[in-house]
Amino acid sequence: xxxxxxxxxxxxxxxxxxxxxxxxxxxxxxxxxxxxxxxxxxxxxxxxxxxxxxxxxxxxxxxxxxxxxxxxxxxxxxxxxxxxxxxxxxxxxxxxxxxxxxxxxxxxxxxxxxxxxxxxxxxxxxxxxxxxxxxxxx
Numbered sequence: 001x002x003x004x005x006x007x008x009x010x011x012x013x014x015x016x017x018x019x020x021x022x023x024x025x026x027x028x029x030x031x032x033x034x035x036x037x038x039x040x041x042x043x044x045x046x047x048x049x050x051x052x053x054x055x056x057x058x059x060x061x062x063x064x065x066x067x068x069x070x071x072x073x074x075x076x077x078x079x080x081x082x083x084x085x086x087x088x089x090x091x092x093x094x095x096x097x098x099x100x101x102x103x104x105x106x107x108x109x110x111x112x113x114x115x116x117x118x119x120x121x122x123x124x125x126x127x128x129x130x131x132x133x134x135x136x137x138x
Contacts, residue, residue, distance in 0.1 A: 009075040016066050025062060028077075032084040034059045039092045045137025046118040049125040053114075060110045100132045 014026040025031055038056050046053055063085050066072050072081075092110060099116040106112045114126065117135040126132050 007071060007075055009072060009077045009081055012069060012072040012075055013066050016069050016072065017062060020062060020065055022062055025059070028066060028081050029084075031059055031063055031066075032081065032088070035063055035085065036088045039088045039095070042115040042118075043091065043095055046115060046122045049121055050129050051125075053122065057110060061108065064108065100134070102130055102132060 009028050010026065013028040013031070017025045038059065041047070041056075048056075067082060067085065072078055089110070095115050096110070096113040099114045101113045103112050114132065114134065117123070117137050118126070119137055123134045123136050126134055
């Protein structure tokens with residue numbers, strides 16, 4: 001058996017993902033890229049409905065599990081992994097600061113508020129489901 005200090009970030013990430021029920025995510029760098037892509041899409045104006053938004057934002061939940069995992073923290077590359085997430089986090093925090101807060105008691109900061117704008121399908125679905133008005137991107 002590999003000792004935690006000898007494990008790779010990818011192997012620990014795979015274990016964390018599997019323990020959390022994620023069947024498809026085993027690459028920490030692709031997950032970071034997925035989080036960045038989601039953030040960029042939200043900055044431009046999220047296009048899909050609210051259910052898809054919740055699905056897409058869940059990648060950040062997985063990243064948080066990996067960030068908090070002691071074995072992951074001891075792997076080579078963890079500092080770069082963490083820094084990559086922090087850069088995307090910074091951009092998303094800035095974006096949602098001007099959006100409506102929908103869950104003030106939510107412990108995960110990225111799920112407390114929505115982006116202030118989106119494409120027609122997202123804006124309409126948020127209005128219908130949450131009774132929250134967002135602006136439409138043009």
